[in-house]
Structure formats: structure tokens, C-alpha cells
């Protein structure tokens with residue numbers, strides 16, 4: 001087997017550097033395409049070309065669900081995808097999964113998915129205090145029904161592939177629903193009603209695009225799970241399931257109104273034991289809203305009263321706001337430089353267009369300066385010196401009453 | 409200033425042992441503040457997830473705890489800690505039932521709806537509970553859900569790097585953690601600390617556990633001064649896949665293949681097991697098959713891939729595909745055809761029988777320090793039976809969890825004070841690789857130690873090679889003290905490799921030292937210069953601790969035959 005050269009495009013993003021991230025190209029000699037996984041590709045690049053590249057794995061044999069990423073446009077496990085699985089004519093393109101915050105490069109924070117598991121009560125709650133395991137024949141209908149669903153490795157591929165996740169903040173997403181379904185069908189479980197109530201509204205959001213089913217590396221069909229939950233609700237609860245809304249507006253999440261009380265009871269169960277939380281306030285990991293394909297939608301954020309921003313100066317204001325992207329939301333702090341040097345108000349990004357370091361305005365020299373590589377900008381943000389490729393980026397702003405708002 | 413957190417109970421690791429301990433401690437004592445820290449994501453790291461075969465437990469009236477106990481001692485070649493092994497087998501029954509009834513595990517069933525049990529090597533009764541060949545996924549997914557349900561805080565991708573001690577060096581006050589995402593240290597102090605990082609001998613060329621693991625717990629326990637035992641006992645599984653150049657190399661082809669009648673061939677096409685074990689051939693126990701394959705491989709009869717071949721095609725392709733679909737798929741991914749052809753394999757490092765010396769509550773030789781799962785030693789003796797590993801983690805994790813809740817209830821929650829400079833000294837030393845402009849690469853050194861261990865401290869050992877190995881470990885340690893890591897500190901995988909290497913160095917040294925001191929062949933420990941098991945010599949446990957010069961000091965203590973005498977053990981036969 002002769003070695004072939006492959007171009008590998010890897011998405012790089014480092015919160016310590018900032019910016020939006022972007023693809024970097026590597027060229028790799030592939031000795032044996034059928035014995036080289038994407039994980040091997042990344043490990044080779046890391047060892048031989050670029051040790052700073054970040055990705056995640058643990059088991060390397062498709063059992064732990066740590067290595068999900070988007071490989072040539074499709075969610076797959078890096079350890080289960082070989083070079084030979086991709087057309088030889090194409091570049092190999094690796095980027096982080098959608099809808100999850102990016103921690104670095106290909107590594108995402110999977111907590112949003114785990115949180116959805118909690119919201120849909122996707123954990124076993126025994127119906128009775130038994131001492132002996134339930135007697136259930138292997139071919140019992142409930143087991144036939146859920147068969148594969150219990151093999152889920154929580155890799156998040158289905159969540160990343162689902163387009164609805166981005167449109168409905170309360171949507172539980174395919175992974176949590178697949179688990180809810182396995183529990184709903186489990187005769188040993190005691191939260192049948194509550195779980196059905198918690199899962200059903202999300203099921204209405206599903207547009208049956210079956211992306212989740214196509215990408216699942218374990219052959220699970222979350223689509224089928226979702227339909228099963230709806231069917232069960234129909235039979236067991238005698239309510240008419242609400243049809244999915246067709247318009248793509250931010251409709252309020254459909255709540256199943258018939259038995260709100262059960263829903264709330266169910267939610268109560270979810271927080272049992274939450275009181276044990278150790279105070280970890282300052283420890284919380286930094287997760288950045290990463291530049292995945294579905295970047296958070298823009299929104300107007302208030303800076304404060306214009307009168308509080310001194311005339312003839314540049315003031316840096318830290319904006320704190322709630323941003324939502326896909327299945328998670330988080331508080332973001334973002335600095336904005338407001339210039340009132342002239343009559344015109346200008347709102348600048350503090351990130352240097354070169355490599356994203358922080359830019360300050362220096363009163364003595366009347367210039368914006370970047371400490372990292374000496375980038376210098378004049379009062380209007382144009383480059384005077386140093387490596388920055390373009391002028392300082394600006395935010396759009398508007399004035400409402402006495403308030404200044406910027407579009408973030 | 410390093411950030412710090414405090415808890416009643418700090419649990420290091422989130423495999424089966426750690427999760428079971430957390431659940432049982434909290435359920436017995438709901439106001440405990442428990443903090444779990446794991447090197448991976450929630451429930452995703454470690455070997456418990458990777459369990460294929462299953463969990464040994466006595467459920468059937470025809471079976472008995474006595475038989476399971478004797479099988480375990482026989483497998484361990486009599487040097488097990490008998491009281492631990494007895495707890496293992498007797499408590500396993502209640503444990504597996506509670507995992508079904510309380511946590512929602514669902515294991516495979518017999519046609520009558522009772523739990524199905526399959527045969528596994530070395531057992532006098534079919535007692536292995538399983539869920540298909542993905543038992544570990546079922547167990548870890550269900551336990552993780554229960555941890556999430558209870559809201560027990562978990563710090564993900566936060567690895568413990570060293571245990572913290574008080575001024576006297578006898579009491580553990582918590583652990584120094586490294587938040588891999590932020591690239592910063594974090595001090596965790598607790599009334600009790602449980603180490604459950606699951607051993608995992610990845611310091612060899614071929615290994616079955618995932619490469620995320622790096623014997624961290626064992627290294628930490630040793631550096632803290634805990635008494636360790638039987639570190640020479642490293643189990644090699646005979647059928648690890650060879651995939652040149654891939655990180656998947658060493659991943660298992662399951663034992664059931666040999667059980668079903670697969671053949672092994674050397675590079676000359678000979679069924680060599682007929683020479684080593686004429687009666688049972690390929691069905692011989694793990695240690696015998698691994699050793700035989702290794703001898704073939706190192707005597708000029710290796711295949712071009714450097715190993716031996718497994719062949720199952722004579723059983724019929726349909727049979728293979730029907731009974732081993734997961735294994736066939738694993739082979740197919742790399743262009744091998746298990747159903748119709750031969751597949752290159754090698755013995756692969758699988759499990760560490762040795763570990764911290766503990767009592768029935770998991771208490772180690774240090775105050776406030778507890779150990780459970782593969783990091784603890786003693787229960788398996790010189791060799792672990794298939795199916796007793798996940799059993800150990802679940803059963804003893806549960807025991808330790810219950811014991812910890814009692815211990816912490818009895819006025820032991822107070823935090824001890826960490827020695828003044830320990831955090832700063834350790835953090836400064838560990839960060840040095842970032843400050844250097846040049847130095848050896850951790851990737852290169854890791855490769856070197858893996859090759860060295862494979863060749864000199866591996867499946868078959870001898871005195872001269874072990875002596876060489878110890879010198880080479882010193883040389884690698886010396887180079888490691890000059891390592892350089894490039895890039896920033898946040899999510900730096902090169903740095904992860906550097907810290908991993910430090911654990912591997914300490915553990916390699918323990919294994920080589922203990923292996924040199926045991927001049928016989930017993931269970932997984934095989935010496936070509938002492939090829940016989942010597943019951944007039946070898947009935948001891950190798951207790952080891954870190955000496956004042958940083959090197960291991962060994963003390964051999966006679967095995968305590970507290971429940972069964974040596975004669976009863978020797979006379980025990982299957983049946």
C-alpha cells in the first residue's frame with residue numbers, strides 16, 4: 001500500500017486568543033487509509049505537526065461517546081470513522097459539534113445535553129421498593145420495543161444534527177427523548193406520568209427530519225422514540241397531541257396544558273438532592289459561546305444612560321447579558337469601547353482584528369493600542385501601525401430615549 | 409492564589425467504584441457534601457464503560473458463595489486477601505439486585521424472565537451477568553444518571569495530580585486538582601478522600617484500557633506514602649488486536665472467541681497452543697495463553713505484524729457473525745475479516761491486580777484516605793478471573809460508600825490542615841514544562857516507556873531485564889524532569905501527556921521492583937528464570953511503599969489464610 005497525501009482541515013478556536021476561530025490546513029501522509037481512524041489522524045497531526053491542537057477521546061473503541069465531531073459535514077465518532085470511509089477526492093474536514101459551547105478547537109461542553117436529561121427526568125425511579133429484580137421475559141413487548149435505545153452512549157451526535165434544537169429553547173433534543181422513551185416503556189419505572197408530561201411537549205417540536213437517526217453511531221432511532229412517546233400519550237392520557245407549528249418563528253414552547261400539575265410534580269423529583277451542591281461558584285469552568293455553525297442570534301443589549309458616558313473620552317463598559325444558542329443559554333460578559341471623542345458615538349469591539357488581544361485607548365497618544373503585537377489605531381479606529389489587517393471592528397448601536405443600545 | 413473547594417467527601421474518578429460509593433454514601437446520609445472529580449466527562453472515562461463480558465455473581469440455587477470464593481482464590485493462586493475476596497462474593501448478590509431495582513440496570517434475561525448468566529473461564533458455575541457484550545455501557549449509563557439525578561456536583565476534565573497531606577504526612581487532607589479546561593490548579597480539601605481512578609496499565613505498548621487512563625491513582629497513592637501491594641501482578645489479556653500505527657491497537661477481541669473454539673497460529677502457521685497446553689489448547693487460562701503467545705512472538709515465530717493470528721472461520725462464517733457481531737465489526741473497521749480470515753493479535757496489558765492495601769471499609773494505611781475499585785489491591789491475588797473486575801468495583805464501591813457515610817457521620821468531617829508549602833511546591837514543579845524553551849517531548853518519552861515496559865517488564869520477565877528496566881526508568885525519569893510543553897495551558901493535550909507520563913514512571917518502577925523481588929512464576933507474574941510456582945516460597949504479598957530516597961521499599965508479608973487453609977486451596981478443583 002503506498003502512502004497518499006491528504007489535506008486535513010481542522011477547526012481551531014482558542015478562547016485564550018479569542019476571535020471567531022477558523023480552519024487550519026494540515027497535510028498528512030496516510031499509509032493505510034483503512035486502518036487509520038480520524039482519531040489517529042488527529043493524534044498524528046498533534047505528535048508531528050502541531051501539539052496545540054485540542055480534541056477529546058477516552059475509550060477509542062466507540063464505547064464512551066467522547067469523540068463526536070462533524071466530519072465532512074456529518075456527525076460521527078472520530079474513533080469509528082476511518083480515512084477510507086471518506087471519498088479520496090475530498091479534503092478531510094473536522095469541526096466541533098453544533099449547538100454545544102466550544103471549549104477549544106474540537107472540544108465542546110456537553111453539559112447542555114446532560115441538563116436536558118435532567119429536565120426530561122431521564123433517570124430511573126423505582127416504582128416499588130423491590131428486593132428481587134423484576135421478572136421480564138427477553139421477548140416481552142416492552143423490551144422488544146426499546147431494544148437498542150438503552151445502548152445510547154450519550155455522544156451528542158444526534159443533538160448536533162438536529163435542526164430544531166436551535167429553534168426552540170425548551171426542546172429536549174433527541175438524546176434525552178430517546179432515553180425518556182426507554183424509561184416510559186420500562187414497566188419497573190415509577191415516573192410514567194411525570195416523564196410523559198415532561199417529554200411530550202418536546203416531541204411536538206420534532207419535524208421528523210430523521211437526521212438524528214441517520215447519524216447515530218449506535219443505530220438508535222430517536223425519531224422512532226419521539227413518535228412512540230406521542231403515541232403512548234395518545235393512548236394513555238387521552239389527549240390530542242398538538243401538531244407541530246409550521247412557521248419558523250420563535251413560538252413559545254408548546255406546553256402540554258392538560259395536566260400541568262403532574263408536570264410540576266415531575267420537575268420536583270428532578271431536583272431531589274440538589275441541595276448537596278458544594279459551593280463551586282468561582283470554580284465554574286469557562287465555557288465560551290463557541291463559533292459553531294449556529295452562532296447565537298444577535299440581540300440588542302443596553303449599555304446604560306448616554307449621559308453617564310463622558311464626552312470627549314473612550315469608556316469601556318462590560319455588558320452582561322444572557323445569550324442562548326441551541327440547547328443552552330449562559331451569561332456572557334463582553335467589553336465594549338464606547339467612543340464619544342467626537343459628536344458621533346462609535347462602539348468598538350475590544351478584540352484586536354489581528355489575533356484577538358484586548359485593545360485600549362491611550363489618552364496621552366490619542367490612539368488605540370494593542371499590547372500584544374503593537375497594533376495601533378487612530379481615533380476613528382483605522383490602522384496606523386502594526387500587523388492588524390483591518391480597522392477596529394464596530395458594533396451597531398441605536399438610541400432609545402436616554403439609553404444607548406448595541407447589537408451584540 | 410490557587411482556588412479551593414471544600415467537601416465532606418472528595419471522590420477522585422467516576423467509574424463504577426466511584427459512582428457506587430457516591431450513591432451509597434449519599435443515600436445513607438443525604439446531607440453529605442460530596443464532590444466528584446473526573447479526568448473525563450461524566451461517566452465517560454475509565455474501564456467500567458468498556459466492560460464487554462460481564463459481572464460474576466451467585467444468583468442460582470445450584471451455585472454458592474463458597475464456590476465463587478474458591479474459584480476466586482484458585483484464580484488468584486492463593487495470595488488473595490481472603491477477607492476481601494469473601495466480602496466480594498457474598499455482597500455481590502445483593503449488589504447486582506440493587507443495581508437492577510434501585511438504579512434501573514437491566515441485564516439480559518432467561519426465557520422465564522430471570523437474570524441470564526453465562527459461562528466465563530475459571531468458574532465452577534455459569535455466573536456471569538451481562539447485557540449483550542456491552543455490559544459496561546449499561547452499568548455506567550445507569551449509574552451516571554443516578555448521580556445526575558441526585559445533583560451530586562461533578563467537576564469534569566479535572567484531574568487529581570497529587571494527594572495533599574498534613575504536616576505529619578500521615579493524614580490525607582484532600583487532593584491537588586488540575587482543571588484541564590482552564591489549565592489551572594484547584595485545591596480540594598475534604599473530611600475523607602476516596603481514590604477510585606481504576607488502575608489501567610496503559611504504560612505498555614499494547615493495552616486494553618482507553619488511552620485516557622494513565623495509572624494516576626496508583627502513582628498518587630504511592631507518592632503520598634500509602635502502602636501498596638502486589639504491584640508485580642499485571643494481567644495481560646491474550647487477544648488484543650494489532651493495528652499498526654493506530655491508537656486502537658491493543659483493543660480486545662473477547663475471550664468468548666477462544667471459548668467457542670477459535671484457533672491461534674504463529675507466523676509459521678502452527679497451532680502452538682497444542683504444545684503448551686495439549687489438553688485444553690486455546691481454552692487455557694489467560695495467563696497461560698498470553699505467556700505462550702509471547703514466547704512464540706519473541707522466538708522468531710511472529711507473524712509479519714509482530715504477533716500471532718486468531719482464526720474463527722472454521723466455526724463457520726454464519727456462526728461467527730451471529731455470535732460475535734461486535735467483534736466482527738471491530739475487525740471489519742480495520743480491514744480484517746474475522747468470519748472468513750485470520751486476524752493478527754497480541755497479548756495486551758489489561759488489568760492491575762495490585763494496588764493500595766485496604767481494609768474491608770476501603771481504608772488505606774493513611775488517615776482519611778480510602779481506595780476502591782482497580783486502584784485497591786488484594787482481592788484478586790495473582791490473577792483476576794474474567795467477570796470479577798467490574799464486580800469488585802461495584803461491590804466494594806458500595807461497601808466503601810456505606811462505610812464512608814458512617815465514618816463521616818461519627819464526627820470525622822473535620823478538615824485537617826494541609827502542610828503549608830505542599831500546594832505551591834507541587835504546582836510550581838508541575839508547571840515547569842511550560843516555562844522551558846527546549847527539552848524532551850512527553851510524546852516521545854511516553855512511547856519510550858511503553859516500549860521499555862513491554863520488552864522488559866511485560867508478559868514474561870527475567871532478572872537481568874528487570875534490572876535493566878529499573879535503570880532505564882531512572883533515565884526516563886531524569887529526562888522527564890526536563891520535559892518541555894508548548895502552547896497555552898488551557899486544554900493542552902501535550903501537557904496531559906506530560907502529567908500522564910509522571911504517573912507511568914512511578915508505577916513502572918513499582919511493578920519492576922516487585923517483579924524483581926518475586927523469584928517464581930505465579931498467576932500473571934511470569935519469570936523465565938524462575939518458571940515454576942513455588943508454594944514453599946511464594947505465599948507472600950509484596951507490600952511496598954515509597955522510601956526516603958523516593959524509590960520503592962519492599963516488605964514481604966506472609967499470606968493470611970484466614971478463611972481457607974493452603975491445603976483447601978490447593979486441593980480445590982472445579983466441580
Ligand SMILES: Cc1cc2nc3c(=O)[nH]c(=O)nc-3n(C[C@H](O)[C@H](O)[C@H](O)COP(=O)(O)OP(=O)(O)OC[C@H]3O[C@@H](n4cnc5c(N)ncnc54)[C@H](O)[C@@H]3O)c2cc1C
Nearest residue numbers: 421422423425453454455456461568606781782795797798
Ligand atoms: C476493555 C476492557 C474490558 C473489560 N471487561 C471486563 C469484564 O468483562 N468483566 C470484568 O469483570 N471486568 C472487565 N474489565 C475490567 C473492569 O473494567 C475494571 O476492573 C473496572 O471497570 C474498574 O473500575 P473502576 O471504577 O475501579 O475504574 P474505572 O471504571 O476505570 O474508572 C476510573 C475513573 O477515574 C477517572 N480518572 C482516571 N485518572 C484520574 C485522575 N487523575 N483524576 C481524576 N479522575 C481520574 C477516569 O476518568 C474514570 O472516570 C475490563 C477492562 C477493560 C479495559
Ligand code: SF4
Nearest residue numbers: 152153155156158216
Ligand atoms: S441516541 Fe445515538 S447519537 Fe444520540 S447520543 Fe445516543 S448514541 Fe449518540
Ligand code: FES
Nearest residue numbers: 060064065067079
Ligand atoms: S473515544 Fe470513546 S467513543 Fe470514540
